[in-house]
Amino acid sequence: MTELDERRGTTSPAAGDRWFEDFAVGQRWTSPPRPVTADDLADFTRISGDDHPLHAGPDAVLQGPFGVAVAMGLLQRLGIHGDAVLGLLDTHWAYRRPVRVGDVLTLEVTIVRCRRTSSGDRGVVTRHMRLLDEGETVQEGTTTALLRARGAGPDPVVRAFGTVPWAEALAARADLAEDLASWDGTVGLRCEDDEVHLRVYRGRVIEVTRRAPRGATFTLGADAATWLEIVEAPENPFMRLAMAGRFTVTGDGYEYLRLTAALHRLVDAAREIA
Template sequence: MTSMHFEDFAVGARYTSGTRTVTDQDLKAFTELSGDRHPLHVDGGSGRFDRPVLHAPFGQAVFFGLFHDLHLVDDTIVSVLDTQWQYRAPVYVGDTLRFEMTITRCRRTSKQDEGVVTRHVTLFNQDDVAVQDGTSAMLLRARTTGPDPVARAFGTVAWGSALAELAADDERFTSAIASWDGTIGLRCGADETQLRIYRGRVIDVSRRSPHGSTFTLGADESEWTELLTGDDNDFMQRAMRGRFQVSGSGYEYLRLTKVLHTLIDHARTLAQQGGSP
């Protein structure tokens, strides 16, 4: 199988792994390797568990092993850059693990010949219980030096500019902001773009406006990816469940929820135009 380069990954692309069944030898080997011989992991378990629990990092190790088995980047990966992980449920001997992975960010480095691909990963057991999840970024070789599409570069200025251009032709958007003077911030992970609005028009798109945003709507990369590449615009449901955060004027945010819903309609259209590489 030919290895995938940076350009071959697209935000929203999903991958699934094979399975791996946890054995008693896995538990013993990981105990020896880590040196963690806490009773939780040996001697029949302890506390709330009636049997030994695998060490938490074992799940990460399973992910990296199963990812290697996909042979997606054997010849193009440079390094793993970070891993942020949550432990949701215990893993026991006898469990059969698999992962589902979604690409949530593709960003070319300043050298242009490499790129960072961020993955959101959920590790499931045989009962489809999510036992662990998290993100991990990897540095890959690039095939070319760009330019790269902006349709799924959520939160960037280039993406914000493309979004503003689409919204400018929508009467729902322009009429709703006809008398509004302010700035809407849209933050995806560490990236934020701000739309400066004056009397029905977006007059500027930048990382930071001179007076800051009136309010900023933010979420992590995985949340934006699910919202903008999923089947429906379920922004309001996600917002009501606290999946998005708002900073700044809550009053203006509530006034403009319909405007935000319209913007997200256009962001979803933009994401569909971006498609897969």
């Protein structure tokens, strides 16, 4: 296994050469394996001061934050971030199963969001990270970093989920006349903290805006990883993911159910432009 396994097949520049513009939603990497040793347990117990009985004896488990630390170390070993990184902005993490001495951990990294700051000379990149032991997820979450940018843009919009340019591209591609011929209202689409409203009149999107004056009739939302899964799946998985609870709906639930077919067409449009 090479140190950098970028599944999209593009050539990686040397560490330190990647700026904001070098990242795109959907890029993926896998790290080399990293064994967990008895010295890891002893050292992390000493450094953290967490000597709870769970972390001692033959059935000892490593402290939860040990996994986060290993994930960040494996991310650094991949060499995909260098001098352009200005700092870590946030981390959202979930613990799926214990980590024990003898586990062999690998890290899968997927870029799920890229957006430029208002100043234009910096960008924010969100990475979904999965820490695995023999293919089973032990911990996962997202981390967001601030990076220098080479210039002021423009940036690709086709995977900028939840933004106005993305929704404008959807509106231009989706044919909603059949499903919404007699419907007037506003459909909200949200990706984490980005939300956009599509004002619909008789089957035609007449306006795309960050916020409609009277709000959305209903808003369909999901995290960035779910939107990415939707646009990259071999077939449209919207109904399956909706039934699995991967989407949230706020507002008029009855109108949401009435417009299921139209939403399916919007998702088809999102998949086409992506």
